Amino acid sequence: xxxxxxxxxxxxxxxxxxxxxxxxxxxxxxxxxxxxxxxxxxxxxxxxxxxxxxxxxxxxxxxxxxxxxxxxxxxxxxxxxxxxxxxxxxxxxxxxxxxxxxxxxxxxxxxxxxxxxxxxxxxxxxxxxxxxxxxxxxxxxxxxxxxxxxxxxxxxxxxxxxxxxxxxxxxxxxxxxxxxxxxxxxxxxxxxxxxxxxxxxxxxxxxxxxxxxxxxxxxxxxxxxxxxxxxxxxxxxxxxxxxxxxxxxxxxxxxxxxxxxxxxxxxxxxxxxxxxxxxxxxxxxxxxxxxxxxxxxxxxxxxxxxxxxxxxxxxxxxxxxxxxxxxxx
Amino acid sequence: xxxxxxxxxxxxxxxxxxxxxxxxxxxxxxxxxxxxxxxxxxxxxxxxxxxxxxxxxxxxxxxxxxxxxxxxxxxxxxxxxxxxxxxxxxxxxxxxxxxxxxxxxxxxxxxxxxxxxxxxxxxxxxxxxxxxxxxxxxxxxxxxxxxxxxxxxxxxxxxxxxxxxxxxxxxxxxxxxxxxxxxxxxxxxxxxxxxxxxxxxxxxxxxxxxxxxxxxxxxxxxxxxxxxxxxxxxxxxxxxxxxxxxxxxxxxxxxxxxxxxxxxxxxxxxxxxxxxxxx
Numbered sequence: 001x002x003x004x005x006x007x008x009x010x011x012x013x014x015x016x017x018x019x020x021x022x023x024x025x026x027x028x029x030x031x032x033x034x035x036x037x038x039x040x041x042x043x044x045x046x047x048x049x050x051x052x053x054x055x056x057x058x059x060x061x062x063x064x065x066x067x068x069x070x071x072x073x074x075x076x077x078x079x080x081x082x083x084x085x086x087x088x089x090x091x092x093x094x095x096x097x098x099x100x101x102x103x104x105x106x107x108x109x110x111x112x113x114x115x116x117x118x119x120x121x122x123x124x125x126x127x128x129x130x131x132x133x134x135x136x137x138x139x140x141x142x143x144x145x146x147x148x149x150x151x152x153x154x155x156x157x158x159x160x161x162x163x164x165x166x167x168x169x170x171x172x173x174x175x176x177x178x179x180x181x182x183x184x185x186x187x188x189x190x191x192x193x194x195x196x197x198x199x200x201x202x203x204x205x206x207x208x209x210x211x212x213x214x215x216x217x218x219x220x221x222x223x224x225x226x227x228x229x230x231x232x233x234x235x236x237x238x239x240x241x242x243x244x245x246x247x248x249x250x251x252x253x254x255x256x257x258x259x260x261x262x263x264x265x266x267x268x269x270x271x272x273x274x275x276x277x278x279x280x281x282x283x284x285x286x287x288x289x290x291x292x293x294x295x296x297x298x299x300x301x302x303x304x305x306x307x308x309x310x311x312x313x314x315x316x317x318x319x320x321x322x323x324x325x326x327x328x329x
Numbered sequence: 330x331x332x333x334x335x336x337x338x339x340x341x342x343x344x345x346x347x348x349x350x351x352x353x354x355x356x357x358x359x360x361x362x363x364x365x366x367x368x369x370x371x372x373x374x375x376x377x378x379x380x381x382x383x384x385x386x387x388x389x390x391x392x393x394x395x396x397x398x399x400x401x402x403x404x405x406x407x408x409x410x411x412x413x414x415x416x417x418x419x420x421x422x423x424x425x426x427x428x429x430x431x432x433x434x435x436x437x438x439x440x441x442x443x444x445x446x447x448x449x450x451x452x453x454x455x456x457x458x459x460x461x462x463x464x465x466x467x468x469x470x471x472x473x474x475x476x477x478x479x480x481x482x483x484x485x486x487x488x489x490x491x492x493x494x495x496x497x498x499x500x501x502x503x504x505x506x507x508x509x510x511x512x513x514x515x516x517x518x519x520x521x522x523x524x525x526x527x528x529x530x531x532x533x534x535x536x537x538x539x540x541x542x543x544x545x546x547x548x549x550x551x552x553x554x555x556x557x558x559x560x561x562x563x564x565x566x567x568x569x570x571x572x573x574x575x576x577x578x579x580x581x582x583x584x585x586x587x588x589x590x591x592x593x594x595x596x597x598x599x600x601x602x603x604x605x606x607x608x
Contacts, residue, residue: 024448149587151537153544154579165566266452270541288460300453307450
């Protein structure tokens with residue numbers, strides 16, 4: 001096979017990859033368009049069935065007709081592009097505004113949790129692999145395996161009980177003190193104070209996996225001949241450990257990071273609900289409880305498209321981290 | 330590989346503790362209905378009563394015995410995990426092997442389908458389905474399996490591709506064995522330990538998912554579940570019930586996930602050739 005053929009093979013592969021993501025996106029957009037029509041139950045029933053307001057048959061029919069208007073697929077697509085994702089039935093606000101209001105909190109919570117647990121897990125994993133067989137390493141692996149077995153519902157509830165309800169050190173809900181009119185500095189402290197418990201829960205949930213993965217790949221890298229060469233050249237241990245070995249153990253972590261970031265909204269769902277943190281997860285939860293179709297549609301679509309976008313972006317990042325991948329292109 | 334594959338496992342503390350926990354919980358699952366002194370839906374007791382000889386863990390706000398709820402909740406979580414894990418494994422094995430064995434367009438179609446599914450967040454779809462269609466748990470487990478087979482199928486395909494060209498398979502092919510016969514008699518048993526690892530991983534994920542959905546209130550509220558107990562108990566945190574109502578389901582759920590995790594980790598350590606030297 002000559003060079004051009006190989007090249008076009010890679011080219012094809014890459015375009016197939018992007019086509020797959022686009023197909024995924026198309027499926028999701030179409031599903032989200034069709035969803036309301038597929039669903040049993042409706043907003044009018046959910047909203048008025050248990051309320052004290054009694055609707056006449058005429059009002060009922062009018063409301064039902066109003067809430068079951070659907071654009072055709074072309075209009076729907078255009079609306080998506082213009083950030084016109086419809087009005088939330090329950091909040092009476094544009095869906096895009098609700099999502100964009102909740103998004104920063106989810107990004108803050110999940111983003112910092114991922115960044116922290118990645119950094120900690122990577123560092124600890126590299127050090128553990130380096131000290132393989134030692135007592136500290138065995139203890140760390142044991143601890144992390146036990147932590148891996150703790151579901152975040154359990155850690156979240158335990159942290160909430162001990163530190164918020166029992167000791168009272170941290171607030172039990174919310175992302176900031178409402179109506180507090182704080183200066184910028186004390187506002188930031190306030191946000192951090194509210195962030196502490198959900199963040200700790202998520203870090204405890206993500207850390208063990210990162211640690212175990214890094215350790216396993218680092219142990220394998222350490223067995224490679226080039227590490228021996230680096231050592232034989234007399235390079236300082238720190239340089240061998242991070243400059244040569246750890247860099248090669250990074251790739252699986254980046255894959256994991258991408259997958260996790262992509263599933264950020266759903267990943268934080270439970271923790272946001274336990275700690276009543278006003279992110280996208282909590283928004284989705286209340287939208288489901290109220291049968292607020294446009295809002296559910298918006299959140300599901302938004303988070304799904306985010307997954308796809310991150311996947312595409314990730315493909316790019318690999319090249320920077322591992323020159324072999326860039327070369328293969 | 331075929332010589333005493335479980336030998337090393339018997340001295341692995343993680344495997345032993347996982348197995349011990351799993352046996353203990355399995356016993357509770359099997360004997361739960363026999364050991365339970367009351368009906369789980371019996372609402373005739375004094376609501377919020379403290380633990381006593383008659384009610385080991387007290388009574389919840391609806392007048393139901395918490396210990397009995399715990400037994401039935403555990404059963405439901407385990408059953409859901411096993412069903413979803415088993416279904417996902419069967420799907421993944423069928424698709425992975427078919428893709429590896431037949432190659433060509435079957436391979437291409439299944440693997441692209443797998444890529445599309447991997448890019449779709451399963452949790453979202455599950456939440457929407459659970460919230461709106463109120464399916465029975467078994468169909469939800471099936472949906473979960475339909476959404477999560479790709480990662481395992483890819484693993485099985487990769488392993489089957491290696492095995493496919495081994496000599497005994499070439500030999501039986503040359504002797505005219507049918508595709509089905511080769512797949513069932515040679516390919517399927519060859520990948521055996523991989524199924525255990527995959528099943529443990531999928532079951533763990535499914536149990537986790539069941540607890541999450543139940544905690545969010547997406548299952549039928551009359552169905553006993555550990556997640557639902559936690560979410561109900563959390564509403565009464567201001568009463569002094571956290572140790573007899575909130576903690577038991579949290580504890581049992583942790584034990585359950587831990588047992589499966591330990592088993593999965595130790596099996597993976599033992600049977601994944603890539604990890605063989607690493608761990």
